[in-house]
Amino acid sequence: MTSYISLPMFGANIDERMRLIAGKCQSCGHLAFPQRPVCTNCGADRFDDTPLSGEGTLYTYSVVAGNGAPSEFDDEQIMTGDVVCGVVELKEGPRVMVRLADADPEQLCIGTKVVAIIRRLYDQEGILRYGTKFELVAPQSQ
DSSP, X not given: OOOOOOHHHHHHTHIIIIXXXXXXXXXXXXXXXXXXXXXXXXXXXXXXXXXXXXEEEEEEEEEEOTTOSOGGGHHHHHHHOOEEEEEEEETTSOEEEXXXXXXXXGXXXXXXXXXXEEEEEEEXXXXXXXXXXXXXXXXXXX
């Protein structure tokens, strides 16, 4: 079964997907990413837009192999092989599920620094869909 996402729905969450905009609860200060209608901490419904740095740490990861990814990734999986996903703890606190770009699973290590980048996600109905992936930060040479 195809996981179809219409272009209007895809565009509706552009801030979360491409600009990394979180919601900071005006009542308790809890930071929610992606934004939600109500604060999961106190139940309030007023938020301030808060840009996130895109910097984080790899909390955990998984390799989706053997055509286990959603069908919109079929072409990518045929061309590139396994899809590497992870949970990143952002510098500001929220943990988010992400796609890892150009990541060799054999080289991944929990705690590795990562940074958000805009990349092509997939093509649906002839329209390229872009979004945020995370890539490993190269170690600083001394």
